[in-house]
Amino acid sequence: MSQAHSALAEQFRDLEQQREASSLGMWVFLVTEIMFFGGLFMVYTVARAMHPAGFAQASRHLDVTLGGTNTAVLICSSLTMALAVYASQVGRRRMLAGFLALTIALGCVFLVIKAIEYADKFHHHLVPGSAFSFAAPEARPAELFFSLYFAMTGLHALHMIIGVGVVAVLLVKAWRGRYTIEYHTPVEISGLYWHFVDIIWIFLFPLLYLIGLKR
Amino acid sequence: MSTGTGASVPTLGHENYLNVSYGVKSWLLTTDHKRIALLYLVSITLFFFLGGAFAVLIRLNLLTPQGDLVSAETYNKFFTMHGVVMIFFFLIPSIPAVLGNFLIPLMIGAKDLAFPRLNLSSWYIFNLGGLFTLYSIIRGGVDTGWTFYTPYSSLYSNTHVVATVVGIFITGFSTILTGLNFIVTIHTMRAPGMTWFRLPLFVWTHYATSLIMILGTPVVAITLALVAVERVFHLGIFNPALGGDPVLFQHLFWFYSHPAVYIMVLPAMGVTTELITTFARKKLFGYHLVAAASFGIAVIGFFVWAHHMFVAGVSPYAAMIFSILSYLVAIPSAVKVFNWMATLYKGSVSWATPMLYGLGFIGLFVMGGLTGLFLAALGLDVHVHDTYFVVAHFHYIMVGGAVMGYLGGLHYWWPKISGRLYPEALARFSAIVLFVGFNLTFFPQFILGYLGMPRRYHAYPPEFQVLNVLSTAGASILGIGYLLPMFYLIWSMRYGPVAGPNPWPATGLEWQTPSPPPPHNFDVTPVVSWEPYDFANRPDLKYPAPAPELGHFQPAAQD
Numbered sequence: 001m002s003q004a005h006s007a008l009a010e011q012f013r014d015l016e017q018q019r020e021a022s023s024l025g026m027w028v029f030l031v032t033e034i035m036f037f038g039g040l041f042m043v044y045t046v047a048r049a050m051h052p053a054g055f056a057q058a059s060r061h062l063d064v065t066l067g068g069t070n071t072a073v074l075i076c077s078s079l080t081m082a083l084a085v086y087a088s089q090v091g092r093r094r095m096l097a098g099f100l101a102l103t104i105a106l107g108c109v110f111l112v113i114k115a116i117e118y119a120d121k122f123h124h125h126l127v128p129g130s131a132f133s134f135a136a137p138e139a140r141p142a143e144l145f146f147s148l149y150f151a152m153t154g155l156h157a158l159h160m161i162i163g164v165g166v167v168a169v170l171l172v173k174a175w176r177g178r179y180t181i182e183y184h185t186p187v188e189i190s191g192l193y194w195h196f197v198d199i200i201w202i203f204l205f206p207l208l209y210l211i212g213l214k215r
Numbered sequence: 216m217s218t219g220t221g222a223s224v225p226t227l228g229h230e231n232y233l234n235v236s237y238g239v240k241s242w243l244l245t246t247d248h249k250r251i252a253l254l255y256l257v258s259i260t261l262f263f264f265l266g267g268a269f270a271v272l273i274r275l276n277l278l279t280p281q282g283d284l285v286s287a288e289t290y291n292k293f294f295t296m297h298g299v300v301m302i303f304f305f306l307i308p309s310i311p312a313v314l315g316n317f318l319i320p321l322m323i324g325a326k327d328l329a330f331p332r333l334n335l336s337s338w339y340i341f342n343l344g345g346l347f348t349l350y351s352i353i354r355g356g357v358d359t360g361w362t363f364y365t366p367y368s369s370l371y372s373n374t375h376v377v378a379t380v381v382g383i384f385i386t387g388f389s390t391i392l393t394g395l396n397f398i399v400t401i402h403t404m405r406a407p408g409m410t411w412f413r414l415p416l417f418v419w420t421h422y423a424t425s426l427i428m429i430l431g432t433p434v435v436a437i438t439l440a441l442v443a444v445e446r447v448f449h450l451g452i453f454n455p456a457l458g459g460d461p462v463l464f465q466h467l468f469w470f471y472s473h474p475a476v477y478i479m480v481l482p483a484m485g486v487t488t489e490l491i492t493t494f495a496r497k498k499l500f501g502y503h504l505v506a507a508a509s510f511g512i513a514v515i516g517f518f519v520w521a522h523h524m525f526v527a528g529v530s531p532y533a534a535m536i537f538s539i540l541s542y543l544v545a546i547p548s549a550v551k552v553f554n555w556m557a558t559l560y561k562g563s564v565s566w567a568t569p570m571l572y573g574l575g576f577i578g579l580f581v582m583g584g585l586t587g588l589f590l591a592a593l594g595l596d597v598h599v600h601d602t603y604f605v606v607a608h609f610h611y612i613m614v615g616g617a618v619m620g621y622l623g624g625l626h627y628w629w630p631k632i633s634g635r636l637y638p639e640a641l642a643r644f645s646a647i648v649l650f651v652g653f654n655l656t657f658f659p660q661f662i663l664g665y666l667g668m669p670r671r672y673h674a675y676p677p678e679f680q681v682l683n684v685l686s687t688a689g690a691s692i693l694g695i696g697y698l699l700p701m702f703y704l705i706w707s708m709r710y711g712p713v714a715g716p717n718p719w720p721a722t723g724l725e726w727q728t729p730s731p732p733p734p735h736n737f738d739v740t741p742v743v744s745w746e747p748y749d750f751a752n753r754p755d756l757k758y759p760a761p762a763p764e765l766g767h768f769q770p771a772a773q774d
């Protein structure tokens with residue numbers, strides 16, 4: 001590349017090398033994220049194996065309709081994010097901004113529904129701690145279940161909030177025409193992150209919401 | 216060779232990363248990997264002496280059988296803070312964050328790491344975590360042991376567990392980000408001609424180390440976060456009384472903390488490989504095997520964690536499997552040792568200071584590794600579990616191995632970092648002091664442990680006093696061995712003789728650029744056309760005629 005692109009950082013030879021590095025960096029980051037959530041999934045697996053009945057009973061106190069709606073919302077947001085990446089690759093600025101805005105909107109819908117669910121658990125004394133109350137024989141396992149429920153969905157929600165923030169920054173920059181056919185790496189790697197957070201939810205939903213269903 | 220930089224004028228007059236700008240701001244906001252490496256050097260040196268101060272207090276207390284210096288409670292805090300500070304704030308970052316940061320871009324012919332700003336934030340994250348830990352020390356410390364076993368840590372301990380755990384959690388992210396940066400840099404930033412099998416083994420070992428960093432650290436981070444949450448909200452994830460499982464904590468903790476030992480020792484092996492081949496002036500024996508062994512260690516190292524739990528109630532079948540797997544790690548480790556031996560064989564060995572550290576590393580690592588096999592044996596482990604035998608074993612690996620490697624590397628690349636040579640005679644003297652002091656400190660602990668002295672007690676039966684006094688005496692000699700380099704290395708930054716680009720001389724790319732390197736490492740992007748460690752076919756390397764005399768070490772003339 002004879003003259004440096006304005007987005008080219010000084011440690012790189014050219015935009016291609018920079019794109020490769022950013023993309024690999026995001027993949028490596030996602031691997032650490034898998035291990036991060038993996039620890040929680042491990043704790044969940046062991047705790048559920050120890051108390052299968054208590055976990056199933058506690059799970060019935062989660063709202064499958066709201067959880068299912070949120071699953072659908074997130075799958076749609078993955079689609080809009082994928083379309084945003086496509087728009088950046090073909091260099092269509094308005095389309096890119098539109099799909100990014102839609103992704104943010106869906107992300108916010110997810111978070112609002114999640115907040116409604118949390119509030120509901122609070123009202124029904126299902127938040128672990130001194131106020132926790134649950135029908136006697138399975139009270140301990142149920143508290144364990146809800147500890148993990150809040151830890152796992154809370155960590156996931158934190159990732160959603162970060163994701164919405166990242167996409168919001170992308171939106172502003174996209175609107176200003178920062179991303180072109182030659183340079184749209186941030187959109188691509190943020191897309192990877194967004195899909196990853198969605199996939200985590202795809203695992204969380206059945207493990208938390210569906211294990212209590214009658215067979 | 217074709218860099219065009221090998222013959223630079225050997226003075227410090229040229230523009231380099233140290234003199235390109237001045238002032239506190241130019242350091243605190245730098246994105247230059249070389250400056251960030253020095254920032255880390257300052258941070259971890261402070262933590263090293265803090266952790267060392269706790270070690271001094273421990274050894275002083277153990278001078279007498281009844282533990283006259285401090286109460287049992289205070290003693291618990293001393294060994295906990297010693298462990299926490301030394302492991303998380305010195306050993307884990309030591310070689311990677313200082314030498315790796317400084318050298319990886321230079322060795323692969325890059326201008327910087329792939330993500331320089333991320334690199335700087337790693338340093339800030341590291342120090343933020345350090346501040347939390349310092350806060351907990353100032354407020355009275357922690358007494359759980361560095362292992363934070365539940366439910367003691369999550370329920371019963373009345374000390375500042377949460378602040379310490381949060382500090383380690385935060386610092387974990389600096390480790391993860393450093394590992395991420397290294398992996399991406401090694402993959403994408405290599406200079407033209409720098410193929411995978413022309414990489415110095417220092418780079419290979421850092422790649423393997425980075426894998427452990429990104430795969431293991433998140434697990435211990437989430438585990439310690441759960442301990443903090445459990446403690447604050449009185450949950451029962453790891454508390455059997457509330458339906459949880461304390462052994463699960465141990466599994467998760469050791470899933471990281473066993474591989475963490477390889478975060479410490481693999482980079483030291485990388486350093487040792489460079490030292491041995493350079494000061495034997497002979498091509499490294501079995502380059503590919505040594506590279507592969509690093510990955511063997513990293514991968515197998517993830518499947519041995521339960522050898523810390525043989526007495527914690529894991530099933531006999533699980534224990535057998537973990538015992539066998541632990542033995543397997545010895546194979547790639549031994550591969551490395553035999554390759555170093557074969558490299559030395561019929562080499563032109565010189566006794567420069569870094570070589571003394573390199574040879575010291577081999578000896579102490581072999582001792583530590585072999586006693587590790589004792590501990591991997593199910594029967595013997597029951598006898599020596601939680602005794603001073605374990606303490607001696609892991610200090611041979613982590614201090615005798617990792618710290619020897621770190622100091623050896625620091626001496627070896629000091630001319631590159633500072634542009635100047637340290638006083639050779641004094642440096643050799645202090646390397647020998649360190650070696651003697653180390654063995655005097657820790658060898659008696661093998662015997663103590665075998666005789667049955669348990670670890671983590673502030674008092675002991677009187678018959679163990681002789682060996683404990685020996686150990687404390689050794690520790691004071693060891694302390695001198697650590698203090699001396701700090702003084703003469705700082706002294707040499709101003710008064711040491713000018714080193715020139717390649718004083719040893721060595722084959723790596725980092726020696727083809729002036730010392731200290733210019734801000735962007737190379738004046739012209741280097742093109743690599745030679746095989747690694749190919750001393751015989753490198754006419755550009757000129758050796759001083761006789762092997763350097765003690766105290767009269769002459770750098771090789773460059774022209």
Ligand SMILES: [Cu+2]
Binds near residue numbers: 472519
């Ligand atoms: Cu281990």
